[in-house]
Amino acid sequence: MIKKISSTANPEVKEYIKLLRKSNARKQSEYFLVEGVREIDIAIRNNYLIKKIIYNPTLINFDKVKKYVKGKTECIETTNNVYKKISYRSSTEGLIALVEKKNHNIDTLKIKNRSPLILILDGIEKPGNIGALLRTSDAANIDAVFIINQKTDLYNANIIRSSIGCLFSNNIILTTAEETIEFLKKNNIKIFSSFLKASRKYQEINYNDGCAIVLGSEDKGISKKWIDGSDELIYIPMQGHIDSLNVSNSGAIIIYEAKRQRNFK
Numbered sequence: 001m002i003k004k005i006s007s008t009a010n011p012e013v014k015e016y017i018k019l020l021r022k023s024n025a026r027k028q029s030e031y032f033l034v035e036g037v038r039e040i041d042i043a044i045r046n047n048y049l050i051k052k053i054i055y056n057p058t059l060i061n062f063d064k065v066k067k068y069v070k071g072k073t074e075c076i077e078t079t080n081n082v083y084k085k086i087s088y089r090s091s092t093e094g095l096i097a098l099v100e101k102k103n104h105n106i107d108t109l110k111i112k113n114r115s116p117l118i119l120i121l122d123g124i125e126k127p128g129n130i131g132a133l134l135r136t137s138d139a140a141n142i143d144a145v146f147i148i149n150q151k152t153d154l155y156n157a158n159i160i161r162s163s164i165g166c167l168f169s170n171n172i173i174l175t176t177a178e179e180t181i182e183f184l185k186k187n188n189i190k191i192f193s194s195f196l197k198a199s200r201k202y203q204e205i206n207y208n209d210g211c212a213i214v215l216g217s218e219d220k221g222i223s224k225k226w227i228d229g230s231d232e233l234i235y236i237p238m239q240g241h242i243d244s245l246n247v248s249n250s251g252a253i254i255i256y257e258a259k260r261q262r263n264f265k
Contacts, residue, residue, distance in 0.1 A: 004077045008085050016086040023153040032155035034097045035088050042165035052098035056083040059094025088157040104174040116143035118212040122222050123149035131162025132248035138166035140255050146173045146180050177225040184212055190231040193222050198233035207258035215251050
């Protein structure tokens with residue numbers, strides 16, 4: 001049975017608006033919103049539980065919606081006004097899902113690769129940069145992404161959008177620097193941290209054994225824990241007037257050098 005909501009004053013709609021706009025609401029809830037067919041499909045393929053499917057019949061035909069309504073998933077039809085209130089994009093496909101969060105604790109981490117390639121994001125604030133790095137991590141089939149010194153809620157709508165749903169396909173761990181360094185050392189995973197004042201160029205490093213690439217925020221860089229705890233501090237040579245690249249570009253360059261050395265295996 002399809003439930004219909006036509007008023008923006010509906011308490012359920014107000015709750016969706018909070019989940020969309022307020023990080024505190026997302027942190028306190030077991031759920032978050034995902035907008036777009038591709039993003040919802042990737043979430044489902046990666047075993048995220050869809051609690052509710054919300055659609056606008058003027059934007060999407062129900063024949064394309066009904067495949068998502070399985071088991072206990074509730075289906076909600078909205079008007080244009082309601083949909084605009086709970087959607088993030090200016091142009092949209094008319095489909096939003098209420099999705100259950102996953103546990104991202106380090107004790108859930110399972111790595112099958114004997115020589116894993118791990119990405120560590122230290123205090124990166126901009127959702128667009130996090131999303132772009134998650135997209136690169138998916139493309140390169142990174143074994144795990146650790147997000148530490150977290151500045152932005154993982155389920156921020158802009159992270160989901162800029163990652164084009166790759167937030168769901170990555171093996172993401174939310175933890176601390178101390179716990180991460182302990183895990184890496186215990187598993188003999190080398191730590192290579194991007195640092196402006198480093199003496200080793202990124203392409204001089206051997207990435208074939210298990211290793212972690214650490215990226216810091218654009219304004220502060222990596223924290224002292226990583227400067228002290230790294231096996232090597234590395235940098236990307238700059239040949240123009242600026243001293244660094246956008247962190248998402250830097251990450252892509254280093255990650256794909258590691259993949260190149262591994263023959264993209």
